[in-house]
Amino acid sequence: MPAQRRHLGKVSIICTNCGQEAASDVFQYMCTCGGLYEVVHDFGKLDSEALKRTFQNRLGERMTPYASGVWRYKELICPELPEEFITTKYEGNTGLYAADALQQYTGIRKLWLKAQSENPSGSFKDNGMTVAVSHGRSLGFTRFACSSTGNTSSSLAMFAAIAGSQSYVFVPANNISPNKVLQTVAYGARVISFDGTYDDGIRFLQAHSGELGLYVCNSINPYRIEGQKSIIYEIAQYLDWKLPDWVIVPGGALSNATALGKGLSDLYALGFIDKLPRVGIVQAEGASPFHRMVASGGAELIPDELPYTLASALNIGNPPSWKKALHTLQTTNGVTVSVTDEEILDAKALIDQSGVGCEPASAATVAGLHKLAAQKVIDKDETAVCILTGNLLKDTEALRYYHLEAMSGGAYRNAPHSAELTLEGVRKWASG
Numbered sequence: 001m002p003a004q005r006r007h008l009g010k011v012s013i014i015c016t017n018c019g020q021e022a023a024s025d026v027f028q029y030m031c032t033c034g035g036l037y038e039v040v041h042d043f044g045k046l047d048s049e050a051l052k053r054t055f056q057n058r059l060g061e062r063m064t065p066y067a068s069g070v071w072r073y074k075e076l077i078c079p080e081l082p083e084e085f086i087t088t089k090y091e092g093n094t095g096l097y098a099a100d101a102l103q104q105y106t107g108i109r110k111l112w113l114k115a116q117s118e119n120p121s122g123s124f125k126d127n128g129m130t131v132a133v134s135h136g137r138s139l140g141f142t143r144f145a146c147s148s149t150g151n152t153s154s155s156l157a158m159f160a161a162i163a164g165s166q167s168y169v170f171v172p173a174n175n176i177s178p179n180k181v182l183q184t185v186a187y188g189a190r191v192i193s194f195d196g197t198y199d200d201g202i203r204f205l206q207a208h209s210g211e212l213g214l215y216v217c218n219s220i221n222p223y224r225i226e227g228q229k230s231i232i233y234e235i236a237q238y239l240d241w242k243l244p245d246w247v248i249v250p251g252g253a254l255s256n257a258t259a260l261g262k263g264l265s266d267l268y269a270l271g272f273i274d275k276l277p278r279v280g281i282v283q284a285e286g287a288s289p290f291h292r293m294v295a296s297g298g299a300e301l302i303p304d305e306l307p308y309t310l311a312s313a314l315n316i317g318n319p320p321s322w323k324k325a326l327h328t329l330q331t332t333n334g335v336t337v338s339v340t341d342e343e344i345l346d347a348k349a350l351i352d353q354s355g356v357g358c359e360p361a362s363a364a365t366v367a368g369l370h371k372l373a374a375q376k377v378i379d380k381d382e383t384a385v386c387i388l389t390g391n392l393l394k395d396t397e398a399l400r401y402y403h404l405e406a407m408s409g410g411a412y413r414n415a416p417h418s419a420e421l422t423l424e425g426v427r428k429w430a431s432g
């Protein structure tokens with residue numbers, strides 16, 4: 001056996017609903033029973049200590065796939081993928097910041113912010129997309145598709161361009177974030193604008209992607225989830241494999257919550273961490289079917305027919321990965337909470353003013369943490385990390401509204417001041 005194959009684990013593709021195994025050399029993301037597939041690793045033969053050293057050594061890589069904050073952990077994500085297909089922009093490698101000002105705001109002992117907003121296309125979607133596109137290429141695909149209102153499509157369009165492939169993006173004509181769609185267009189995606197919702201786009205792809213020869217890159221693709229596991233691996237590695245008591249994520253389609261639970265289970269199974277942190281999933285009140293189900297003790301998700309939140313990345317009424325996210329809650333003794341758009345925007349202003357910055361959906365984490373601490377679900381002596389999912393510049397409409405419109409009523413509003421450019425005028429303003 002060649003040396004580099006010695007540490008490879010075995011991987012199978014299993015339906016999370018009926019347990020049936022799928023072939024790994026054809027592209028499938030949904031079982032005939034309607035269940036979603038998941039990648040199941042057999043880590044049995046891996047040497048944890050050797051792997052830890054490998055991950056540590058790779059922090060010194062430059063210009064190789066292992067310089068990526070995702071592919072650094074290839075053995076735990078996509079062990080069998082030949083290196084030649086890896087399509088990377090050195091995603092991951094994002095900052096983990098101690099957030100003193102927000103620590104005070106939330107009242108807990110220690111808080112970190114994990115800035116996935118620093119990814120090359122500006123959101124955590126890059127962590128999963130690099131793996132999906134690389135996997136699609138390994139199967140011979142050159143045409144990649146998704147239904148999206150912005151960040152998924154920007155990420156896909158970027159990686160497809162890097163790979164020299166074509167991306168096809170299905171974008172609802174209404175309720176979309178202009179910056180994100182423009183970013184997608186700029187990377188060269190073919191954008192199909194249609195009269196309908198994100199869910200209609202997904203349904204179309206499910207029905208026709210096969211005959212169109214499209215590789216589907218939405219988060220129902222299990223390789224996206226594998227890549228997104230790297231977020232918690234990286235947090236753990238940066239903290240010397242000692243995680244805080246809580247990890248807080250926003251919940252939209254619930255792929256991030258799914259990947260977080262799966263990544264934590266990996267770290268625990270491999271003995272990298274000796275205790276599982278608890279997970280908090282925060283939804284926006286106007287699009288919170290998952291939180292409502294959990295809070296009411298229900299067993300089935302009842303979709304929101306007309307979801308609305310200003311945090312556009314969370315504006316999803318029927319999250320496809322809710323069963324997987326429920327599993328995350330069960331394995332980590334997790335909780336859910338919902339927050340209003342006002343709470344989101346105030347938390348966002350504080351995150352922005354701390355110098356880290358994020359888009360509204362990401363700020364749901366700090367708003368949720370604030371609420372959970374006030375409710376004493378999280379104790380003031382505990383520690384937490386909030387995952388900031390998208391960049392401050394992704395949604396300039398939200399910034400314009402909060403800071404420039406008096407009607408926003410934002411507690412941390414910072415509108416420009418108009419004044420005569422006189423010494424007296426400026427002196428007064430500068431001392432304010």
Ligand SMILES: *Cc1c(COP(=O)(O)O)cnc(C)c1O
Nearest residue numbers: 151252253254255256361389390
């Ligand atoms: C996609 C996205 C979310 C929601 O993540 P899910 O995995 O769909 O729950 C949150 N914030 C941002 C910025 C996103 O792009």
